[in-house]
Amino acid sequence: MNEAQTTDVIVIGGGLAGGLAALALARAGFSVALVDAQDPAAMRAAAFDGRTTALAYGCARVFRRLGLWPAIAPEAEPILDILVTDGRARSRLSDGSSSPFHLHFDSRELEAGEPLGWIVENRVLRDALYDAVAAEPAVALFAPAAVASAEFGPGAARATLEDGRALAAPLVVAADGKNSALRRQAGLRVNRWSYPQTGIVVTVAHERPHKGVAQEFFLPSGPFAILPMTQNRSSLVWTERGDAAPAYLVLDDAAFLKEIENRFGDYLGRLRLAGPRWSYPLSFHLSQRFIAPRLALIGDAARAIHPIAGQGYNLGVKDVAALVETLCDAASLGLDIGHGATLARYERWRRFDSTMLALGTDVLNRLFSNDLAPLRLARAAGMSAVGRVGALRRFFMRQAGADLGELPALMQPGP
């Protein structure tokens, strides 16, 4: 058996969640081994792939506190307003108008004085994280490297890499994604839901400025979101019936654009496709436990949700903030950071939030992806109530902005 390199934490998976975890833990004073299967150089060389993240303002604070914001800000578009419309697709209405029921969320109504969030290309976040991790002496990066085996002993965990190197630490953080091998090895069960819907994601460039307004139309086939990006571009998240989506995906660019225009309208002028099309079957999974002996799940390894509310990565950021705080508090008392009593606090903190959001998202989707008259009336009543009551509007904005509940220090307002 090789002499293992010992650190405070081993993070497995160097994506957006794992990279952030490694950096935040290192900045909090922990030594970290970060293992990623991907070659960082190859990842960085990749061109814009069309994938973006809607970073809630509470989560952007984490990047700000870690000093990453200067590298991200020039390429992050602030969301100043969100307009939600319970509207049927224009192509199906003779007069081309949307239903009159809509909601306006205005970031200027919030005390925090921050935008509601930012739309950032994933590669911008990834570059900022890679640069910071590479410059961080407390992070030992093993990439590209694959984990051959992991053992979770009573006093420490041990990971052996395929090249024979061995790592040891009191805690392993699983950031190895939706199909987490560590989660499977730990025997943690996952609840899965899937929806008969497909999310089509694409970037378009447009003539007129979006003025930082994000639009969400609730169409019978599912929500259609237009999210403001830098350089007069917008990221579209178009939810379509699963049986109808493949036909749209194989259309040529002109016909595909025409379908978009039918839903999008012409308020931004002429549109042009500015990135490849992506499609995701809409599904949702939630691990029944977020912890196992000497193991904590973060990001998609813990849960991945239907992208209706743009909360996917934000949940991972909140995981990181809560985990770092839990481990700091334990370490400041001399407690074992990988002990079940420590990890139980992390799980309590994060699992409730994830369950509520998953259920809320599910209800929202079922309620809105529907053209039944009684449901449309109920939606109209609900939206008009929220629209009239400032406190309700602020509640929804703070909820979506990840600025409610027991916030970890990294997510609290202030400098």
Added chain:
Amino acid sequence: MPADAETTPQRSSVDPAEIEKFSKMAAEWWDPFGKFRPLHKFNPIRLGYIRDAACAHFRRDRRARRPLEGLRLLDVGCGGGLVCEPMSRLGATVVGIDAAPANIEVAKLHAAEAGLDIDYRAATLEALLEAGEPPFDIVLNLEVVEHVADPAAFLKDSAALVKPGGLMIVATINRTLKAFALAKIGAEYILRWLPRGTHDPRKFLKPEEVKAPLAEAGMTVTATAGVSYQPLLDLWRVTEDTDVNYMVTAVKRSERI
């Protein structure tokens, strides 16, 4: 060779029936969701109290990674090492003693797994004194004094092992009706936090009964605090209510003045 309670020479403060009870529980010390779950929940609050008291007294920065570096600490009745291990991580040079050899075996095994260097000994306080153990910067008596046969003698022996200018922290349970209701009936019979028979409520001590022997042994009591369970929040807090669980901090006076 672990020293047995029976082989301890002469006067012994240890009640053999108490030792037997805890030996049975020893193997489960470190399971956070097992029998000792309440202790794991209770532990952070007292660790924070000890860390803060020690940092204030020895003028250490409590935010430092190892604020107790260089301080010699004795944990009397260390059990499975639930306090020794954190104190060692905070930098202290730790000696843990317990009269129950099984506890010491569990503690040694666990410290080795965690890679911590802790000097565990199956010994009593009296044995330590008789062997001429040099005094410590910090002596901890946590939830022990209510289990010994002669608390006053035990506290005086403990004080003899504190360096002049050193610190002692005693945690125990008050002999009040409220403590009987909560710590005995509540914890053992209703909530089932502790096995029945863990505590003999007649052995609970009033704060004066802790402070008087300490004063006689040359120590000045500097703080008394309550540790109370908040049932709605399911957590423990340091409070001013010393009716049930409480902690006493005392400083050993320097001999010369």
